[in-house]
Amino acid sequence: MNSSSSTALRELWGDLENKANDLSKLQKDIAKNHQVRKKYTIQLGENELVLKELDLLNEDANVYKSIGPVLVKQDLAEANANVRKRIEYISAELKRLDGSLQDLEEKQHSKREAILKVQQRIQSHQARKAKA
Template identity: 65%
Template sequence: MASMKELQQQLEAKAARLAAIQKDIGKNHQVRRQYTIQHGENEMVQKELELLEEDANVFKLIGPVLVKQDLAEAKANVNKRIEYILAELRRMEGTLKTLEEQQRNSQEEVMKLQQRIQLAQTGKAKS
């Protein structure tokens, strides 16, 4: 059977891994929130572009300059951007599911180690 010191070291390592996973989950939630906001903004732009007449002037902001852009090109760019954002959101969902599963497993491992330590301590106390 592992010594108390070894169990403590294992517990610390597992707890550190759990903390790292939780940090990654937080970062992924933040990135997903940003993509969700961008998706909403781009859908608004897409709806606005659909309202325009074919001969309407469309300008794109590049740095400090407004550059005239073809309406069809502007619509295509927005559509591509929306497709990219949706693909990233799907990827983020998969990553989050994986991380949440790792978090559950890591929490279980930490709890099992804590129980082993408690059992070992109560065994020493009875001796």
């Protein structure tokens, strides 16, 4: 085996390692996205329940908001508006996370294909080396 072939093979192995590290980072980002998405999904469900409860109340009902260890009286319309804004914000964040997840998954797919190509090149180098 000549040294240029050996150098090319070493470079391919290095390229493979870099691509594998990139893939690992993408997979961690996807897992983090799923974690954050789960948290927002739970918050969305909680806020939708609160909104349903607020909708059941009469206009003159007392509504309290928890601020730290204290309950503070709040106007029903204001509480309703705040919960709706929170639902709107959480929904927008979920939509953003979905877009980000789709992008990450596309990058992951591309990276896997690139890894496969490098692995095939390494195998063909090794096959040529074995014949020589």
